[in-house]
Amino acid sequence: MVGKYRKKSIKDLAVQRARILYSLAISEVEKGEYERARRYIDVALRLIEKANARKPIFLRRGVCKNCHTPLIPGLTCRVRLRGNRKHIIVTKTCLLCGWVRRIPCRRKAEK
Numbered sequence: 001m002v003g004k005y006r007k008k009s010i011k012d013l014a015v016q017r018a019r020i021l022y023s024l025a026i027s028e029v030e031k032g033e034y035e036r037a038r039r040y041i042d043v044a045l046r047l048i049e050k051a052n053a054r055k056p057i058f059l060r061r062g063v064c065k066n067c068h069t070p071l072i073p074g075l076t077c078r079v080r081l082r083g084n085r086k087h088i089i090v091t092k093t094c095l096l097c098g099w100v101r102r103i104p105c106r107r108k109a110e111k
């Protein structure tokens with residue numbers, strides 16, 4: 001099945017599938033099935049790795065690096081904003097393992 005696609009398409013396909021798995025993982029978290037959600041994320045991460053694709057933003061930003069739980073504000077993570085005049089620092093704390101991620105952003109939107 002995979003053989004039909006050229007290399008670039010395999011990567012696109014992997015990202016597409018990973019996105020589906022990610023949304024499945026989120027619905028599992030909403031049901032309280034954290035273990036199953038983590039398994040979906042694991043599969044998605046392996047898919048990306050196997051396809052040698054760049055990790056899509058939803059897997060880089062939306063998943064706890066430590067326990068692979070999808071991070072949903074108010075449910076599995078706590079989001080705090082800090083910053084000064086130039087930068088905003090978004091702090092995401094995983095409520096399941098306590099892992100903290102800081103994402104610095106410039107105040108001026110670049111895109």
Ligand SMILES: [Zn+2]
Binds near residue numbers: 065066068098099
């Ligand atoms: Zn975690």
